[in-house]
Amino acid sequence: MEWLFYLIAFIVALCITFTGAWALRWAVRQGQLSNLEEQSRSIFTEEEPEGRQSDFFPGRGGSSRRSRRQR
Amino acid sequence: MNDDPKNPPPGPEDNDPRLEQGAVSDEGIQKIHAQLLREKEEPTEGFAPIPIFMLFLFSGVIFFAGVYIAQYSGGWDPLNYDERVGVAAVTDAPAAVDPLVLGRRLYTQQCVACHGANGQGVAGVFPPLVGTSWVVGAEERLIRVLLHGLVGEIEVLGNTYNANMPAFGPNGARWNDQQIAAVATFIRQEWGNDAPAIDPETVAEVRSATAGRTSAWTNDELEPYAN
Amino acid sequence: MSSVSQFVASVNPTASADVGVRARLREIDESTRLPVLLFVGAALFWLLGGTFFALIASIKLHHPDFLGETEWLTFGIVRTVHLNTVIYGWASNAGIAVALWLMARLCRTKLHHGGILMVAMVFWNVGVLAGCLGIMAGDGLSIEWLEFPPYATPLLFLAYALTGVWCIITFRFRQSEHTYVSQWFLLAAFFWFPWIYSVAQIMLVIEPARGTIQALVNWWFAHNVLGLWFTPIGLAAAYYFIPKVLGKPIHSYYLSILGFWSLALFYNWAGVHHLIGGPVPAWVISAGTVASVMMVIPVIVTAINHHMTVVGSFAQVWRSPTLRFVVFGAMSYTLVSLQGSSMSLRTLNLHTHFTHYTVAHAHLGMYGFFTMIMFGSFYYILPRLLQKEWPSSMLISVHFWTASLGIILYFVGLSIGGLIQGMQMNNPDIPFLEVVANTIPYLVSRSVAGIIILVGHLAFTVSVVWMILKPRSPQETSPTLFRSPEAMPLRPST
Numbered sequence: 001m002e003w004l005f006y007l008i009a010f011i012v013a014l015c016i017t018f019t020g021a022w023a024l025r026w027a028v029r030q031g032q033l034s035n036l037e038e039q040s041r042s043i044f045t046e047e048e049p050e051g052r053q054s055d056f057f058p059g060r061g062g063s064s065r066r067s068r069r070q071r
Numbered sequence: 072m073n074d075d076p077k078n079p080p081p082g083p084e085d086n087d088p089r090l091e092q093g094a095v096s097d098e099g100i101q102k103i104h105a106q107l108l109r110e111k112e113e114p115t116e117g118f119a120p121i122p123i124f125m126l127f128l129f130s131g132v133i134f135f136a137g138v139y140i141a142q143y144s145g146g147w148d149p150l151n152y153d154e155r156v157g158v159a160a161v162t163d164a165p166a167a168v169d170p171l172v173l174g175r176r177l178y179t180q181q182c183v184a185c186h187g188a189n190g191q192g193v194a195g196v197f198p199p200l201v202g203t204s205w206v207v208g209a210e211e212r213l214i215r216v217l218l219h220g221l222v223g224e225i226e227v228l229g230n231t232y233n234a235n236m237p238a239f240g241p242n243g244a245r246w247n248d249q250q251i252a253a254v255a256t257f258i259r260q261e262w263g264n265d266a267p268a269i270d271p272e273t274v275a276e277v278r279s280a281t282a283g284r285t286s287a288w289t290n291d292e293l294e295p296y297a298n
Numbered sequence: 299m300s301s302v303s304q305f306v307a308s309v310n311p312t313a314s315a316d317v318g319v320r321a322r323l324r325e326i327d328e329s330t331r332l333p334v335l336l337f338v339g340a341a342l343f344w345l346l347g348g349t350f351f352a353l354i355a356s357i358k359l360h361h362p363d364f365l366g367e368t369e370w371l372t373f374g375i376v377r378t379v380h381l382n383t384v385i386y387g388w389a390s391n392a393g394i395a396v397a398l399w400l401m402a403r404l405c406r407t408k409l410h411h412g413g414i415l416m417v418a419m420v421f422w423n424v425g426v427l428a429g430c431l432g433i434m435a436g437d438g439l440s441i442e443w444l445e446f447p448p449y450a451t452p453l454l455f456l457a458y459a460l461t462g463v464w465c466i467i468t469f470r471f472r473q474s475e476h477t478y479v480s481q482w483f484l485l486a487a488f489f490w491f492p493w494i495y496s497v498a499q500i501m502l503v504i505e506p507a508r509g510t511i512q513a514l515v516n517w518w519f520a521h522n523v524l525g526l527w528f529t530p531i532g533l534a535a536a537y538y539f540i541p542k543v544l545g546k547p548i549h550s551y552y553l554s555i556l557g558f559w560s561l562a563l564f565y566n567w568a569g570v571h572h573l574i575g576g577p578v579p580a581w582v583i584s585a586g587t588v589a590s591v592m593m594v595i596p597v598i599v600t601a602i603n604h605h606m607t608v609v610g611s612f613a614q615v616w617r618s619p620t621l622r623f624v625v626f627g628a629m630s631y632t633l634v635s636l637q638g639s640s641m642s643l644r645t646l647n648l649h650t651h652f653t654h655y656t657v658a659h660a661h662l663g664m665y666g667f668f669t670m671i672m673f674g675s676f677y678y679i680l681p682r683l684l685q686k687e688w689p690s691s692m693l694i695s696v697h698f699w700t701a702s703l704g705i706i707l708y709f710v711g712l713s714i715g716g717l718i719q720g721m722q723m724n725n726p727d728i729p730f731l732e733v734v735a736n737t738i739p740y741l742v743s744r745s746v747a748g749i750i751i752l753v754g755h756l757a758f759t760v761s762v763v764w765m766i767l768k769p770r771s772p773q774e775t776s777p778t779l780f781r782s783p784e785a786m787p788l789r790p791s792t
Contacts, residue, residue: 005505009497016493020562032477033555040551042476043404043542047323052545055618055678057694058687121553125602129595136588143587143644145580154580154644172726179729188729 168249170268174257177250181239182258190262196234198227200258204297207259207266212296214269214277217251219243220287235287240278242285248274327682329408330399333415334683335766337395338676340423342759344387349755351380353748360741370434378438378445379430385443385523386454387426389664391419392672393531394461397484399679400538401465404481405472411464418460425453441502443520448503458495462488479554483534486562490526494519494566510578514570521569524663529565532627532668533557533600535675539624540607543678544614549606553599561596564589571642575651590642593635601632619694623674626702630666634659649724654737654744655716658709665751666705673701673758680762686770693761700754708747715740 027033044050143154179188186192190200200206205227206213218240224233239246239254246254248271255274259266355377357364365371402409409415429446432438437447446454465488469481498519501507507515541548548554570578570586608615608625615621637659641650650656677694681687688694715737722733 002505002508005500005507009501012493012497016490019489024559027477030477036551036555037547039476039478040541040547040554042474042478043480043538044545044547045323048542050545050547053543053614053618054545055543055620057617057619057691058689059691121556122602125598128598132591132594136591139591140581140584140588143580143584145584147581149579151580152577154584176726179731183729183731 168253170249170253170256171260173250174253174255175261177246177254178257178261181244182254185236190258190264195230196232198225198230198232201262201264203227207264209296209298210255210269210273211277212293213255213259214251214274215281215288215293215296217246217255218274218278218281219284221289221293222287223289223291225290238287248272248278323403324682326402326406326408327399329412330402331683333409333412333419334395334399334679336416336419337391337398338680338762340419341388341391341395341672342762344383344391344426345755346759348380348383348388349748349752351376351383353745353752355380356741356745356748360738360745370436375434375436375438378433381443382433382445383426383430384664386429386446387423389528389668389672391422392669392676393487393528394419394422396535396672396675396679397465397487397531398461399675399683400480400534401468401484404474404478404538405468406474407468407471410467410471414460414464418457418464420457421453421460422457425450425457428453439503441516443523444498444502444516451499451503455496458492462492478538479548479551479558480534480538482555482558483530483537486558487527487530487534490522490530490566494522494526510573510576513573513576514578514582517572518566518569521572522566525561525565525568528664528668529561529631532631532671533561535671536600536604536624536628536631539620539674539678540604540628543618543621543624544607544611546607546611549603553603557596557599557603560599561593564592564596568593568638568642571647574642574644574647587642587644590639594639597632597635597639601628604628619688619698620674620678622698623670623677623701627667627669627671627674630662630670630705634662634667637662649720650716651720653716653720653723654712654740655720658712658716661705661712662709665701666709670701670705673697676762680765684765686765686768688761689764689768690761693757693764696757697754697761700750700757704747704751704754707750708744711740711743711747715743 032039041050048054145151145154185197186200187197192199198205205216205225216236218238219242220238221236222234224231226232237243239251251274252269252271256268258264259269354365354371355373358366358373358376362373398409398415425446429450432447432450433445437449438445439447465485469485498515501515502512502519506512537548537554567589568586570583571590574583574587576583604625615625640646641656641659677688718740719733719737722728722736723730
């Protein structure tokens with residue numbers, strides 16, 4: 001009985017390794033690993049663009065009320 | 072990038088007054104964003120080089136790892152648990168145990184709590200071990216006390232004690248002959264005591280002679296073995 | 299039957315109607331609101347519970363009589379409950395909450411089938427609760443990190459499977475062309491955890507392996523819960539929030555990818571270093587040591603990457619609650635990992651094994667690194683989910699200072715105490731009881747640190763509850779994020 005579990009564990013480990021290799025291949029084929037500098041910008045969007053800090057302590061760093069009054 | 076055709080045209084929910092501001096300034100942001108992108112974008116195909124010091128560091132780490140595994144592989148022997156040894160077959164019989172070292176360890180683990188670090192005991196409760204006939208006297212009585220414990224009134228160096236001494240043999244801590252012998256030898260030769268060592272064979276004899284005993288000894292029972 | 303095919307269609311991105319529509323961040327955030335908030339709430343509950351149990355356990359170490367009369371509050375139980383509540387209750391719930399939100403955002407897609415997640419959340423937390431009560435009732439197993447009695451496990455499995463399925467669905471629906479490094483980490487974490495958890499369950503609980511293989515599997519599992527479950531989630535958050543909040547891309551994206559793959563390669567070998575000195579084939583331990591040392595590569599890569607991103611923007615870091623916590627966490631990650639590599643060397647391990655030094659190390663990892671990053675992430679996520687500002691800067695400051703100073707005190711105190719303890723234990727002339735007595739001042743310092751940390755957790759909880767309860771004020775159009783862009787200074791482009 002015992003060897004069966006070792007065998008299963010071993011096969012599962014092989015599958016995991018294989019999946020890792022497959023993921024790496026997929027990434028390369030998809031071009032995920034090329035043009036890296038631009039890809040690092042993919043976290044910025046129109047709503048939260050690059051070049052602008054997007055988190056402050058509440059009420060600091062320019063408050064919405066002030067901007068309303070200015071308007 | 073920004074004028075992604077997939078982007079939905081502003082839907083009805085964008086009339087939300089809270090969002091209006093955002094929507095108005097969206098264009099402005101996009102303009103700035105486009106500028107930023109234009110400035111920065113220098114498509115670097117392929118891999119940016121790793122800083123040189125990192126290459127050195129990584130080579131160093133990999134080199135170290137290689138040396139380490141070669142050094143401490145233990146001959147890749149599944150039965151070898153000692154990384155310093157090349158091959159398991161070389162290891163011979165375990166080194167002989169010094170009874171005094173083992174005895175001291177056992178004593179500090181199990182006896183100090185009652186008999187004290189210097190074997191002085193606690194006045195009126197736990198008898199001392201220094202210079203008492205129980206310790207430096209007859210071997211058999213001492214072994215019996217350690218194997219099965221001691222209860223009832225006893226006299227040690229002129230004072231009487233009446234409490235329980237736990238068993239360390241089969242009914243108690245289940246020590247083997249070597250351990251009993253070691254602790255007995257230790258208390259017989261420490262703190263100025265100077266009696267001959269007790270060896271495991273003697274303990275084994277007493278153990279078999281008292282086999283089946285389940286309760287602690289009393290003073291009277293041990294009287295015959297006092298000398 | 300048709301409902302089945304509908305479901306199949308609904309999880310198939312090409313067949314569903316909204317293909318090609320890239321949702322806006324705000325809609326994405328909104329769609330994740332309920333499940334993420336539920337996980338956050340559960341996490342907070344366990345955080346407080348875990349902290350209380352931690353304090354009791356800590357006090358018991360220097361005052362053994364404290365609550366000693368109550369059966370279910372003995373040290374063995376309290377410490378175990380502490381460990382399991384913070385690992386499976388706080389850290390896992392928090393990690394899942396952050397992972398869900400990040401995943402949806404990075405995939406640029408709205409949440410599909412959020413109901414699955416809520417069911418998962420309920421199952422997971424009922425499982426944790428059952429497990430903790432079971433331990434208190436005396437049913438706990440004597441396997442480190444797997445103390446939950448067997449009847450709690452199926453619930454956890456089910457909950458986990460649901461979350462994992464959801465994660466894959468979301469990834470399939472992604473509208474982003476690029477898979478950002480955080481997504482790599484998150485996918486990997488969701489993929490690794492079921493592996494290690496099920497292998498450990500099978501080989502330790504269901505059909506226990508023989509002899510030292512149990513110990514090997516046990517430490518392989520326990521170490522990998524940190525390395526393959528919490529670490530990837532923590533790093534995913536760090537890789538997202540640091541560049542995101544600063545508004546500048548990560549220093550070198552190439553390095554971040556390198557960091558991911560080298561971590562994937564080395565981390566899962568490292569657990570064996572817990573068995574140095576044990577009756578395990580020497581080469582297995584040496585392999586574990588080597589893997590632990592190789593972990594220097596991903597760690598240095600990550601550290602340099604984060605440092606170079608932050609450098610020159612320290613003022614911004616200070617202005618952002620999120621970054622204060624996340625950067626603290628990232629620094630702890632570097633420190634704790636390098637420390638871990640050094641501890642896996644036999645020469646140092648000789649002194650640190652079985653001492654409080656190891657405990658300090660573990661807390662620097664789980665608290666200084668992971669928990670701090672989770673706090674930081676919450677500071678970013680919650681305003682966007684609730685569309686409100688944090689109610690009080692003061693509470694945030696209190697939380698930051700107590701948490702950071704608390705963990706520093708904890709770490710420094712116990713590390714010193716542990717080293718002294720290790721040196722003395724290796725000296726046969728010093729009786730064991732004396733060594734124990736010598737650790738007491740350091741154990742007291744740990745309790746003090748624990749009280750400080752507890753204050754921080756209370757401040758954080760008050761902050762969150764207050765924020766949820768407070769009405770959305772009409773003048774305050776929107777939280778931090780949705781403030782009119784003109785009012786915010788543009789970072790001068792470098």
